[in-house]
Amino acid sequence: MARISVAQRRELLFAAAVRVLARDGLSALSTRAIVAEAEMSLASFHYAYASREELLGDIVASVVGGEREAGLAGVLGEAATPEEAVRRALATYLDLVRADPGREQGMFELTQHALRTPALARLASEQYQRYHEVAAELLDHLATRFDRRWDSPTADLARLVVALTDGLTLSWLADRDDAAAERLAALAAEAVLTHLEEA
Amino acid sequence: MARISVAQRRELLFAAAVRVLARDGLSALSTRAIVAEAEMSLASFHYAYASREELLGDIVASVVGGEREAGLAGVLGEAATPEEAVRRALATYLDLVRADPGREQGMFELTQHALRTPALARLASEQYQRYHEVAAELLDHLATRFDRRWDSPTADLARLVVALTDGLTLSWLADRDDAAAERLAALAAEAVLTHLEEA
DNA sequence: GTCTATAATGAGATAGAC
DNA sequence: GTCTATCTCATTATAGAC
Incomplete structure (x- = not known):
């Protein structure tokens, strides 16, 4: 070599x-x-x-970077209304999962492993903290762009968004029901949009 | 012996x-x-x-029984309003997770493993189907008990409930932030209750 | 039916030749 | 720097004595 x-x-x-x-x-x-x-x-x-553990740590750490999740911001830029933006962001996320199911599943497996491994537990927490940050930034960006406001702290709503995407992912991974997942994505978008009000 | x-x-x-x-x-x-x-x-x-795999199958299958999830029905019986019922059911679920985090995490690990294992993949699907059934029954029961109706098929709302509980669980497991998890549970309850209307 | 002993395999990690 | 060969350990599963 x-x-x-x-x-x-x-x-x-x-x-x-x-x-x-x-x-x-x-x-x-x-x-x-x-x-x-x-x-x-x-x-x-x-x-x-x-060691193998060191490489696993690298992979978990790379997820913390979160470039992919941040990439959803692009979707928001193209929407004409905030409602459309949220719906399309979640639909796009679902497409991402469907395009590479193994990747998503691998991330879940890795997070679970990290939570069980003292040396990696901190990384798992940071990973979710990063998810929450990215989601909060998206929500803030959306409110600013369309001159609206959220009726709850975006930190809290961000946690709701992450929970919904996790749940959406696990749901589709479990039964691969595309139609049901799309309806769930629509309900998830609605759950978030409930908290959007006039400025 | x-x-x-x-x-x-x-x-x-x-x-x-x-x-x-x-x-x-x-x-x-x-x-x-x-x-x-x-x-x-x-x-x-x-x-x-x-084999070891046979026992793992038994464990996954036992989850399909879902007695524990069905046990949440008891919580609904004690509530005075449907709003209180949903909020308390989710809060009780969160308490259950906090009381035995390892159990929940183990269930996630097992589901992921089952999804990767051809011989067990069907069981994982059935597990989620069972979750959805139990959630749908709870929603139907709630509407009947308080003489209200849901604005969407309970099958779809059940999927939302399961996604929210999964997301709630993963969120708390990742950072063990009790206060944040309680706020998330409240938002989750609200997301479901949005779909409850007069009969 | 229950046990000890062992086979057979695959794992992470390393020594030492080149 | 890179490789082959090997060490050491843990795993699932089974053979065979009792």
Whole structure:
């Protein structure tokens, strides 16, 4: 194998691990499965990462970045009304889940694992804190853009949004009922919009 | 060890497995951990159960029974108004989660595992179908008892209720913020009650 | 029916040759 | 820096004595 830097090797292993996690689940995310996916030798893994746990920490931490969730802001920009914005944001989120179910499931598995692992528990909390922050920013942005206001603290409503998206995700993952999930997304949008009032 | 029937041995192993799952998580739910908890020999496990996977199936199936969720119906009976009933049901649910967080987390871990395991995937779907049924029954019961009606099919609203309880659970498990979870439970109750109208 | 002992497998991690 | 070979441990499952 060519001589590549530790940093790049970590990136390759990280990307391979994310693919394995999405495809086969956390229980199949062994160091051997990861190096097979990255087409490396087992020893190369431990040259780049001290342990499997360290790489798992990296993946959880990457979720904290939350670029993907923040990407939903783009959807808001295109809407003509706040009602349409919220509905489309949730519909788009559902599309994201359906496009890559394994990824979402892998994230859940990883969060559950992190909550059980003392060394990673803090990361799991930060992950949800980040979710809440992103959701709150979206809500604030929406109110500003359409000159409206929320009848409750956006921090609280953000928690509602995250709970609804989590619930929506688990619901669809469990039975893959597209029509039911779309109706649920509509009800979820309505639940949020109830709290939007004139400025 | 005394000679006990296979049926009873299965019950003892089952109960021990549930305790280990709640306390240490799914990844620690090895046959060895189970027999240690049940104070049996390893071979006794395989005398009662053909495999570890078979016992996991039993646990998932037991959730489908859903006695605990159905138990929330009792809360509804004591309320004076439908608003109070929904609020108290969600608050009681949250209390249940807080009283035994490991149990809830174990259930999530098990559901995720079932969804990844072809032999158990059907059970996971049935588990959520059962959740939806129980929630729909509660909603119907509530409307009848207070002579009101729901503005959407109770099947759809039931899905909303389950999504909200799942989201509420994950939210509290992630950061254990009691005050925030109570505010979320109140918002969740409101989201459901929005759909209640006069008969 | 119940046990001890062991097989068979797969895991994370490392030593040491190159 | 990278590899092969190996160590050590934990796992599920079973064979066979009692």
